[in-house]
Amino acid sequence: MxxxxxxxxxxxxxxxxxxxxxxxxxxxxxxxxxxxxxxxxxxxxxxxxxxxxxxxxxxxxxxxxxxxxxxxxxxxxxxxxxxxxxxxxxxxxxxxxxxxxxGTLVLWSPRKDYVEDQAKALTERPYRHLAIANPKTAPYGAAAMATLEKLGLTESTRGRLVQGENIAQAHQFVASGNAELGFVALSQVVDEGAISQGSGWIVPASFHPPxxxxxxxxxxxxxxxxxxxxxxxxxxxxxxxxxxxxxxxxx
Known part of the structure; x- marks a missing residue:
């Protein structure tokens, strides 16, 4: 013992x-x-x-x-x-x-081939809701609004915007189908360096502040x-x- x-x-x-x-x-x-x-x-x-x-x-x-x-x-x-x-x-x-x-911003949809040609999904696809993070508290939301302004789409999309408290909630809106499209973080939809689910357009860094x-x-x-x-x-x-x-x- x-x-x-x-x-x-x-x-x-x-x-x-x-x-x-x-x-x-x-x-x-x-x-x-x-x-x-x-x-x-x-x-x-x-x-x-x-x-x-x-x-x-x-x-x-x-x-x-x-x-x-x-x-x-x-x-x-x-x-x-x-x-x-x-x-x-x-x-x-x-x-x-x-x-x-x-960080990298991406316009994303869980539907394949929905976002095919850069930002044209915002003007050529039928959608009711576009999800973004709250631009007042989430930098990715602010980047999304800057991108819409760069594209000249601030006014035409205003009535379709749905805001998540943060980027995780914005992604959830799109992933659940409550919004057809959304600006999310690339990290949320990437696997081994490529968008692994749905379709997306990686927003050029010049479209918004870094x-x-x-x-x-x-x-x-x-x-x-x-x-x-x-x-x-x-x-x-x-x-x-x-x-x-x-x-x-x-x-």
């Missing part, structure tokens, strides 16, 4: 270094980055022992929550403005902000080793491979 206890004690002692260094990080993630971040979080835990606890939503809503004391360590935003604002307001660690991905997505270490995560490790991991080659596989580009 004494020998068994000694072996058990040695086993537990061997685990102590790993346990003492492993930690959890609370991450607020823009909903467009759901799929790649789920994959990255899995690799992150396997490679570091740290666990990333993910919450998904609109960047605008996360801004309000963080200002009101939400317990996030890291913000992965869908834009660069909100992280910059939080940093300037003293909610984030100065100098920790960096771009982790450049969807530069910044990461920020928030004050709560300042002394959290898992938070700092996650931000470094996002800059790694393994994370970059995942990010690019979901249709994002990198600076």
């Amino acid at each position: 004494k020998r068994l206890c000694k072996i058990a004690a040695l086993f537990m002692t061997a685990l102590l270094p790993f346990a003492s260094h492993a930690a959890e990080v609370q991450v607020a993630v823009a909903s467009n980055f759901t799929k790649p971040m789920q994959a990255i979080a899995e690799h992150f835990e396997q490679d570091t022992g740290h666990k990333a606890l993910l919450a998904f939503g609109s960047t605008g809503k996360f801004y309000a929550q963080i200002r009101n004391g939400a317990p996030f360590d890291v913000l992965l935003a869908a834009d660069e403005e909100v992280p910059a604002k939080l940093e300037s307001e003293g909610q984030g660690v100065t100098g920790s902000r960096f771009p982790y991905a450049i 969807i530069r997505q910044d990461a920020l270490l928030l004050n709560k995560g300042r002394d959290n080793p898992a938070a700092q490790a996650l931000l470094e991991y996002l800059k790694s080659a393994k994370a970059a491979e995942v990010i690019e596989a979901y249709g994002y580009s990198l600076e």
Whole structure:
């Protein structure tokens, strides 16, 4: 019995270094980055022992929550403005902000061949509803409105727009058939670098301001080793491979 206890004690002692260094990080993630971040979080835990606890939503809503004391360590935003604002307001660690991905907007339909020739589906296809994310709180929604303005279709589509709270809800509107078309994130409909379901038109980057997505270490995560490790991991080659596989580009 004494020998068994000694072996058990040695086993537990061997685990102590790993346990003492492993930690959890609370991450607020823009909903467009759901799929790649789920994959990255899995690799992150396997490679570091740290666990990333993910919450998904609109960047605008996360801004309000963080200002009101939400317990996030890291913000992965869908834009660069909100992280910059939080940093300037003293909610984030100065100098920790960096771009982790450049988003891509796509006009998408779950119907095959529905979006065949660039944006002509908006003028030549019969549809009642066009889904976008809320342009006031979601950068992809703002990019969608800029695209419609570039195409000269702001007024003609106004009565057909249905707004999701975030890009995930906008995608759901289209995927469920409640809207025939929608502007969504390429990451939501891409597989191995190509649109894998339905049909879509990848909006040229020149049609809207860049969807530069910044990461920020928030004050709560300042002394959290898992938070700092996650931000470094996002800059790694393994994370970059995942990010690019979901249709994002990198600076």
